[in-house]
Amino acid sequence: MTAGHESHRAAPAGGGDFTHIVRMEGVQKFFGAVHALRDINLAIGRNEIVGLIGDNGAGKSTLIKVLTGVIPPSAGRVYVRDRPIDLNHHSVGMAHAMSIETVYQDKSLGEKQPLWRNFFVGRQITNRFGFIRIREQKRIAGDILLNTIGFRGVGITVDSTVKQLSGGERQGIAIGRAMHFNSDLIILDEPTVALAVKEVRKVLDFVRRIKQSGRACIYIEHNLAHVHEVADRLVVLDRGEIVADVSPRDMTVPELTEYLIGLQQHR
Amino acid sequence: MFARIEGLPIIIVFALILALFMYTAPEVFLAPQIYTTLLSTAPPLILLAAGLTFVIGAGEIDLSFPSVIAFSGYVFAVLFKQYELGWLAVVGALASGVLVGVVNGLLIARIGIPSFIATLGTQFFWSGMATVLSGGKSYALRGADDSSVWQFIVGNFGDPNSIAWQDQVSIQAVWTALIVLGLWFVLNRHRFGEHILFIGDSNDVARVVGINVEREKIRLYTLMGTLAAVAAIMLTLENKNYFGNQGQGYLLTAIAAVLIGGTSIFGGRATLIGTVFGCFIIWMIEAGLVASGLTGAWVRTVQGLIFLIAIVFYLFVEEPGRRAELLRRFGRMPGPGRRDAGRPVAPGGATPRQP
Numbered sequence: 001m002t003a004g005h006e007s008h009r010a011a012p013a014g015g016g017d018f019t020h021i022v023r024m025e026g027v028q029k030f031f032g033a034v035h036a037l038r039d040i041n042l043a044i045g046r047n048e049i050v051g052l053i054g055d056n057g058a059g060k061s062t063l064i065k066v067l068t069g070v071i072p073p074s075a076g077r078v079y080v081r082d083r084p085i086d087l088n089h090h091s092v093g094m095a096h097a098m099s100i101e102t103v104y105q106d107k108s109l110g111e112k113q114p115l116w117r118n119f120f121v122g123r124q125i126t127n128r129f130g131f132i133r134i135r136e137q138k139r140i141a142g143d144i145l146l147n148t149i150g151f152r153g154v155g156i157t158v159d160s161t162v163k164q165l166s167g168g169e170r171q172g173i174a175i176g177r178a179m180h181f182n183s184d185l186i187i188l189d190e191p192t193v194a195l196a197v198k199e200v201r202k203v204l205d206f207v208r209r210i211k212q213s214g215r216a217c218i219y220i221e222h223n224l225a226h227v228h229e230v231a232d233r234l235v236v237l238d239r240g241e242i243v244a245d246v247s248p249r250d251m252t253v254p255e256l257t258e259y260l261i262g263l264q265q266h267r
Numbered sequence: 268m269f270a271r272i273e274g275l276p277i278i279i280v281f282a283l284i285l286a287l288f289m290y291t292a293p294e295v296f297l298a299p300q301i302y303t304t305l306l307s308t309a310p311p312l313i314l315l316a317a318g319l320t321f322v323i324g325a326g327e328i329d330l331s332f333p334s335v336i337a338f339s340g341y342v343f344a345v346l347f348k349q350y351e352l353g354w355l356a357v358v359g360a361l362a363s364g365v366l367v368g369v370v371n372g373l374l375i376a377r378i379g380i381p382s383f384i385a386t387l388g389t390q391f392f393w394s395g396m397a398t399v400l401s402g403g404k405s406y407a408l409r410g411a412d413d414s415s416v417w418q419f420i421v422g423n424f425g426d427p428n429s430i431a432w433q434d435q436v437s438i439q440a441v442w443t444a445l446i447v448l449g450l451w452f453v454l455n456r457h458r459f460g461e462h463i464l465f466i467g468d469s470n471d472v473a474r475v476v477g478i479n480v481e482r483e484k485i486r487l488y489t490l491m492g493t494l495a496a497v498a499a500i501m502l503t504l505e506n507k508n509y510f511g512n513q514g515q516g517y518l519l520t521a522i523a524a525v526l527i528g529g530t531s532i533f534g535g536r537a538t539l540i541g542t543v544f545g546c547f548i549i550w551m552i553e554a555g556l557v558a559s560g561l562t563g564a565w566v567r568t569v570q571g572l573i574f575l576i577a578i579v580f581y582l583f584v585e586e587p588g589r590r591a592e593l594l595r596r597f598g599r600m601p602g603p604g605r606r607d608a609g610r611p612v613a614p615g616g617a618t619p620r621q622p
Contacts, residue, residue: 096477107475110468112535113461121465122477130458 018081021046021185021216022067022100027076029062029240036062037073038241044185049207049217051231051248053224053256055264059240060220064187067218068095068102081184101183105190108174109162116141116158119177140180148213149176149206168199175206179213186210187218192226204230224260228253238263274541276580277528281544284551292558299432301554305547306440307421307505311336311498313546315517316524317447318494320542321454322382323525325487326467326534331371331386332521334394335495336502336514339363341397343500344406344509353416361496367393368492372485398511405510412507421504439501446497451539463487467534519567523574524549529581536585548573 020043029037037059044050054060065071067078069091078085080098095101109118116134119141125133141158145151149172162170171191178186188207192200207230210217221227227234228248234256236244243263251259272278289296315332322329342363346356367389374385411417420442425434454460462483466473473480498517503509526532527548528541552573553566 102475104475107469107471110465110472110476110535112468112531113464117461117464121461124458124461126458131452131456132458132461134456 018046018083020044020079020082023079023082024063024067025077025079027066027073027078029059029066029071030074036240037066038239040076040240040242042235042242042245044216044218046184046216047211047214048232049211049219049230051227051234052218052220052237053227053234053260054237055260058237060237061189062240063237064102064189064218064220068100068187096181099182099184100187101178101181101185102187102189103171103174103178103191105171105193108177109170111162114159114161115145115156115173118162118173119144119180123181144176144180148179148209149173150209166199167195168202171195171203172206175210179210179215183215185216185218187220189220190222191219192221192223200226224256225253228256236260236263274529274538274544277541277544277548277577281548281551284548284555288551288555288559292555292560295558296555300435301558303432303435303437304554305550307435307437309546309550310437310439310443311502311505312517312520312524312550313443313543314446314494314498314501315521316528316542316546317450317539318491319521319525320528320530320537320539321450321460321463321487322491323522323530323532324454324467324534324537325463325484326470327375327382327484327487328522329371329382329386329488329491330518331367331390331393332491332495332498333514333518334390334392334397335364335367335492336499336517337397337511338367338393338499339496340499340503340509340513341401341406341511343503344408345401347411347416348406348408353414357416357420357500360500361493364492364494364496364499365489366492367495368489369485371492372488375488376481376484394511394514401509401511403511405508408503408507408509411504417504421501437505439505442501446494447539447543454537454539459483459486464535464537467531467537469535519574520549520570523570526581527574527577529585531581531585532578 023043024040027037027040028035040063042063052060052063062071066073072087078087080100110121113121116138120132120137125136125140127133138158145156145158151169151172154169156165156169162173165173171188175186175188175191191203191207195203204226207217207219211230211232219227219231231248234244234246234248234251235242236246236259244259285296295301315336318332319329339360343356343360346352346359350356352359371382371386371389374380374389375382378385380388412422419438421437421439423434424436424438425431454463462473462478465476465478466480466483470480499514502513506513524545525542526545528538528543528545530537530541549570552569556565556569557563
């Protein structure tokens with residue numbers, strides 16, 4: 001926890017030899033009689049943004065939870081970097097260790113705490129007695145603010161509290177934190193919900209930064225226009241099943257909307 | 268600048284109240300004895316309030332510490348006097364405080380009982396236990412001041428037979444200062460302190476960022492129980508007497524000291540310097556009002572008033588968002604226990620929505 005991440009802090013993401021950051025094969029999930037995930041086959045490349053679309057209850061959250069070790073699947077296999085995962089022992093901590101990080105809306109940052117604490121909480125740089133190296137954390141946090149997230153001249157410092165930030169900036173901090181800890185896959189759970197248009201633009205810029213830095217991203221979104229704009233691939237989930245896997249170039253936003261409405265009427 | 272110095276508003280308030288008492292009761296507040304008395308009698312309150320700063324900072328509460336003062340005080344007194352165990356009595360008392368703390372922690376973190384309820388229950392249990400075991404008796408520790416325990420924990424620096432104020436400076440003030448200093452570093456610089464503040468901010472966020480919330484809460488209550496036991500030992504030794512309800516006066520004063528000091532009632536923000544000055548204020552009101560010629564009956568009234576003024580002040584200045592949220596919540600529930608699932612309508616007919 002204390003040693004290690006300082007040394008590879010500046011290293012580019014995505015080293016090693018693999019094709020897919022994660023791959024799910026024939027994944028099923030039952031909650032009692034409810035078939036929440038049906039035969040999911042999904043592979044995420046090392047440097048692509050995959051938009052995950054679906055109505056409420058389509059299984060988006062369940063899919064992410066299986067992927068990040070919050071819950072085990074009922075059947076099927078999950079590979080991380082082409083290596084199979086022992087699903088009985090998969091946990092959030094292990095997902096972190098395997099460089100998968102989830103950014104939940106509103107649940108990722110301590111509101112009253114300064115940014116430098118938020119960047120490192122849970123993974124503090126400490127001496128061997130557990131005391132935090134504050135100066136070093138602040139220096140690195142400042143570096144993340146300027147270079148990774150690109151907050152320049154907006155009056156935000158490492159001592160600002162999260163409360164002082166706008167909704168979009170908060171998402172930026174959470175995304176920046178994930179990028180700093182060299183997550184190869186960043187999962188965003190509806191990052192633009194309840195944000196003003198200007199703030200949405202900021203978040204979409206942060207998403208593009210993820211791609212530029214050579215990482216992969218799963219972007220869960222309700223708003224089709226947002227996800228259509230930044231995603232390389234759109235995966236549509238309906239009643240626990242993947243019903244479409246298309247490139248945004250092949251389907252415009254109105255077409256996509258039509259398609260989704262069609263799915264609902266079919267129900 | 269105002270926010271840069273920890274606890275500055277409360278330090279100013281402290282100075283103002285001190286100046287007021289120096290004016291209304293100069294013969295007391297301009298003489299050194301009142302301050303040496305402060306150093307010998309305030310430590311238990313400060314230790315309790317320091318522990319509570321962590322607890323309240325974590326968004327929790329502990330109501331059971333007055334009964335730790337009773338229970339651990341009993342354990343200490345009986346081991347010290349009846350069994351003449353000396354330092355082992357200190358160890359035994361500390362162990363009993365740890366026990367109470369761990370039980371609190373397990374009830375709250377593992378079983379999931381809200382801390383208010385859990386510690387209300389343990390408060391009754393342990394104070395009842397102390398009464399049962401002691402049979403309601405008090406223990407006079409006559410001659411305790413000859414023991415090394417007494418001299419090391421609550422002795423004076425000077426000649427014990429002298430009544431000059433320089434000889435009355437108590438060692439417990441130094442121990443307390445060292446403990447509070449250590450706790451300050453833990454709260455502000457240690458991983459544990461940071462976890463406590465994030466837990467106070469939101470349990471959900473704390474879990475998402477990888478904090479083991481349950482484990483830290485158990486540690487938190489263990490710390491609180493241990494500090495309460497230290498306070499119990501100091502109090503019992505200082506009084507050279509144990510009596511069953513010796514902890515009762517501390518419940519309100521310790522909580523008030525923490526909140527006056529500026530620790531957020533909602534958790535997530537905590538200041539030990541503020542707490543120490545909060546303790547000074549609470550203590551000084553008691554001494555100052557009596558010295559100024561008011562009866563002791565006024566003490567609680569004024570303490571309660573200052574407590575409320577402080578809460579209102581912090582609510583307006585530091586947490587305007589929370590205040591708006593509270594108002595909104597109460598605006599939506601016009602009658603006690605009534606829950607409007609439909610459209611929220613205030614008694615006047617207007618929609619009580621805050622902008």
